[in-house]
Amino acid sequence: MTSLILSRGRHVAVIGLGAAGLVAARELCREGHTVVGFEREKHVGGLWMYTDRVELDSLSVDPDRTVVHSSVYESLRTNLPRECMGFSDFPFVTRSGDGDPRRYPDHREVLMYLQDFAKEFKIDEMVRFETEVLCVEPTEKDSRRWRVQFKSSSGVSGEETFDAVVVCNGHYTEPRIAHIPGIDSWPGKQFHSHNYRIPDQFKDQVVIVIGGQASGNDISSDIASMAKEVHISAKGVTSESYSGYNNLRLHPPIYRAREDGSVVFKNGKVVFADAIVHCTGYKYHFPFLKTNGYVTVEDNRVGPLYKHVFPPALAPGISFIGLPFMGLQFFMFEIQSKWVASVLSGQAKLPSEDKMMEEAIAFYAKLEDLGIPKRYTHFLTDPQGNPMLGNFKPEDKVVISQSDYFNWIAEQCGCASIEPWRERLYSVAIKKVFFGGDCYRDRWDADQLIEEVYREFAKLK
Numbered sequence: 062m063t064s065l066i067l068s069r070g071r072h073v074a075v076i077g078l079g080a081a082g083l084v085a086a087r088e089l090c091r092e093g094h095t096v097v098g099f100e101r102e103k104h105v106g107g108l109w110m111y112t113d114r115v116e117l118d119s120l121s122v123d124p125d126r127t128v129v130h131s132s133v134y135e136s137l138r139t140n141l142p143r144e145c146m147g148f149s150d151f152p153f154v155t156r157s158g159d160g161d162p163r164r165y166p167d168h169r170e171v172l173m174y175l176q177d178f179a180k181e182f183k184i185d186e187m188v189r190f191e192t193e194v195l196c197v198e199p200t201e202k203d204s205r206r207w208r209v210q211f212k213s214s215s216g217v218s219g220e221e222t223f224d225a226v227v228v229c230n231g232h233y234t235e236p237r238i239a240h241i242p243g244i245d246s247w248p249g250k251q252f253h254s255h256n257y258r259i260p261d262q263f264k265d266q267v268v269i270v271i272g273g274q275a276s277g278n279d280i281s282s283d284i285a286s287m288a289k290e291v292h293i294s295a296k297g298v299t300s301e302s303y304s305g306y307n308n309l310r311l312h313p314p315i316y317r318a319r320e321d322g323s324v325v326f327k328n329g330k331v332v333f334a335d336a337i338v339h340c341t342g343y344k345y346h347f348p349f350l351k352t353n354g355y356v357t358v359e360d361n362r363v364g365p366l367y368k369h370v371f372p373p374a375l376a377p378g379i380s381f382i383g384l385p386f387m388g389l390q391f392f393m394f395e396i397q398s399k400w401v402a403s404v405l406s407g408q409a410k411l412p413s414e415d416k417m418m419e420e421a422i423a424f425y426a427k428l429e430d431l432g433i434p435k436r437y438t439h440f441l442t443d444p445q446g447n448p449m450l451g452n453f454k455p456e457d458k459v460v461i462s463q464s465d466y467f468n469w470i471a472e473q474c475g476c477a478s479i480e481p482w483r484e485r486l487y488s489v490a491i492k493k494v495f496f497g498g499d500c501y502r503d504r505w506d507a508d509q510l511i512e513e514v515y516r517e518f519a520k521l522k
């Protein structure tokens with residue numbers, strides 16, 4: 062299938078118009094493809110479109126529930142400086158007017174940036190809004206072409222055939238829940254962070270927040286402004302105190318929950334709590350994708366995939382943008398999109414299906430040797446300075462460092478890789494997320510680096 066000679070200009074469906082889909086649509090158009098974007102919401106921007114609506118099922122475990130896409134909470138500000146978040150030729154700088162000028166702006170500012178991007182590159186014109194993709198499957202006549210079935214919010218169904226489908230549906234909507242022995246008879250209320258917006262409902266309560274990553278920390282301090290006590294339960298906790306708050310305590314993982322409302326932590330400490338908020342991440346979910354088993358999701362590994370993008374047996378007709386998490390997300394969406402666009406036009410070549418499969422299998426074997434669980438398959442960041450990877454050593458030749466990954470893709474499609482300034486800015490910023498304390502967003506001291514970044518932005522004009 063991959064030896065198929067492709068010429069420029071394919072008919073391509075892009076599913077989802079968040080940051081990934083927007084830049085995918087632009088890159089595909091730039092490469093001469095015709096694009097139809099499918100977006101089930103009324104707007105572009107994906108999860109950055111804040112809504113105060115939450116799902117009725119506060120843990121989002123009911124498969125038949127009405128899904129609310131966004132997981133953004135009211136107080137959310139970016140966890141990276143805006144300068145390193147933007148696309149390569151469309152810097153995320155302060156806009157004139159009513160925006161948020163801060164280095165770590167709020168979610169509205171990110172949405173406005175994405176809307177500006179869509180306007181600049183006329184993306185809206187190629188999008189069918191309020192149209193949900195229900196099914197993507199190979200056509201009967203030709204397994205290299207893809208039938209996309211969709212339904213609009215007004216109930217109109219349709220289908221259309223495409224040469225390729227680029228999947229950009231996001232992966233922060235389907236919650237992962239912590240397994241807690243005894244939870245079924247625990248009388249308190251449980252939530253997943255997907256359904257968290259504001260702290261008001263926790264007024265004067267005792268709340269346990271599970272998860273010590275970015276959103277766990279943000280949500281804990283948000284809730285601490287209203288709650289009586291907040292107890293964060295996370296792996297690797299060494300001390301109980303949390304600087305800056307006297308109603309916030311740190312604990313190891315939960316051992317069990319009991320009928321009397323108490324929760325026991327692994328160090329034997331007991332807390333009587335009113336609510337548990339699971340900030341335990343999300344699952345990849347592609348309910349519309351029918352690939353006859355060529356792509357599966359197992360313990361949060363989407364596979365087999367060649368370099369997180371192409372399923373060997375279905376390439377280049379199916380591709381995924383944005384699966385790797387952490388790291389420089391928007392830049393990654395952009396460079397992956399350039400690769401997909403140039404493979405579809407025949408400008409870049411993929412290896413044979415067998416070779417791609419061999420590479421994927423070798424990558425998975427390497428992760429296993431390193432003791433990295435399957436669910437971290439798509440974890441992409443610079444290993445140094447990131448405590449989540451534990452003993453992982455950067456000298457191991459696994460494509461897991463984001464810079465190596467970007468450089469590799471850039472070579473495949475002859476595009477520019479990550480700019481040195483962006484790499485350095487990210488490296489400063491990621492340390493702040495993990496080690497910069499609660500107010501890291503408002504303490505910025507790398508001014509010289511920022512000056513250099515703005516000199517680079519000036520050259521783009």
Ligand code: FAD
Pocket residue numbers: 076077078079080081082099100101102105106107108109130132133134137138139140141146192193194195229230231232233276349382383389390391
């Ligand atoms: P989304 O933004 O989720 O977009 C997916 C789109 O697909 C949506 O518009 C959805 O409606 C649509 N869709 C889904 N299914 C269908 C279907 N069947 N048919 C039609 N349309 C469909 N990254 C950063 O760089 N900086 C940050 O500070 C940052 N903060 C974050 C905070 C939170 C709480 C979360 C959850 C993530 C954060 N991220 C951050 C990471 C995030 O990955 C991105 O910034 C990014 O915007 C995600 O873009 P996306 O296009 O992959 O997905």
